[in-house]
Amino acid sequence: MKLIFALSKSSLLNGLLLLFLLTHATAPYKDVRGLTQDAPSPEQNFKEIKTTAETLAEADSAIIRAPVFRYVEETKEIKYNLGGVKVQALELESNDPYLIPFEKQIQVEALRKLFRRVVPEERFWLPILQQLEQVVFATIRDIESTTDKSEVQRKLDSRTTQFDTELGKLHEAIRLYAQGKGYTASREGRGIASDAFTIQVIKTPNNGRVQVLPWVKYVKCSALRKCGDSWPWRELVSASENMIGEYYYQAEWPGGRRNEGKIDVRNNTTITFSPRE
């Protein structure tokens, strides 16, 4: 358990372990080799953070404000946003220097997952995400190599600016990509997570799959008689989700049992999904 002691100067590991166990409890621990070493190198810490961030992104964790990238054929637009992370849910102290690289790496992994899914054949995003990852690594190196707190803070501010600059390049790359395809890129605005209620989701039985679509989009796709995957269906994968307003939901369970209907989220509440009798 030397790694734990090595990192105990911050609460990073507590947060990482908690999140990792919550989201990946049955997965084998990949960095057992790291436990036998005396002090983790920046490379090892980066690897640890990256692995955890990948796991969170893969699981569509509720702490992620999901990035968006979708085509709107009617208006010839590509609507997108670069998402983010609800840092208050990271279980790290607000002054923990690892909060920033961890948050940024989660955002990078969420973006990578999205782009791999929606534009796998395109390469405009690849070098920028690599560069963003390099900034995260450099941030970790700064934290590890600097002892003075105010100096660490100065370097973190500088790295955050650098990260934002790289994100700016991603905005520009998306704009150019859209232009090349005859579309207009438009940002979706603020993410849903920051402006929504927290909903506790219960599935009975718990092996069901629940998807929701904002009500107006459902009305529209129903009118077109096409409510397939091209619409922004959102799967409720976590016990706690951020939602607001009216939605249409579809819930399915093994064996073909299902349910569907309208839900109206007006406060922080618990919603139970169960198959129709």
Place this chain on the structure above:
Amino acid sequence: MAKSGLEEFREVITDVRGITSWAVNGAVVAPLADLVLHLGAPWPTGVPIITSLVELISLICVFHFWVRKSLKKLTRRMVIALAALLISFFGYLYLFDTYTFVNPATSKRYAKGFRVRPEIQALIPDQIKSPEEALSGLEYREEEVWTIGSITAVRLTLLAAWVLMFGSLSVFIGTFVMAQRRRVVRGRAQDGVPLAP
């Protein structure tokens, strides 16, 4: 005991200084009330600070450029500032009530637009009653209901009305203070009291 002319003059000066201080401080601090009342323009962030700066600049301009204006001219400008204040006040309230909405989860206020997106307009009124109902069915994302251009126009108009309201308030207060000073000086001159150094 009857007051000497000099004593009376000092009292008037003290009163005017008090009024000046109260008026200037009040005018500059007034927009900060938005932090409590949440009546300010919803965009951009930091509107109270921007407004206070605008007020301060307005007062500086009034005291700098109108310092030699006659009492009559100042009175006319006060009337104009008052008219601008009233028009912008009621105009702002109308815009605020008609073109803003509150996100129920956070109680934050956002600007609507005035042009509904074509794909949403096509659903009104048969499938959705109003743009406001569409807002609830689109996770309160105003850019999904109204066109970006119209939202930006509303944001700017709200900001302009808000800033105009407080700008004209400062001009009104600034000219009022200057007019009071003119009266003091004129009264003193009529009473034959020597000018202060």
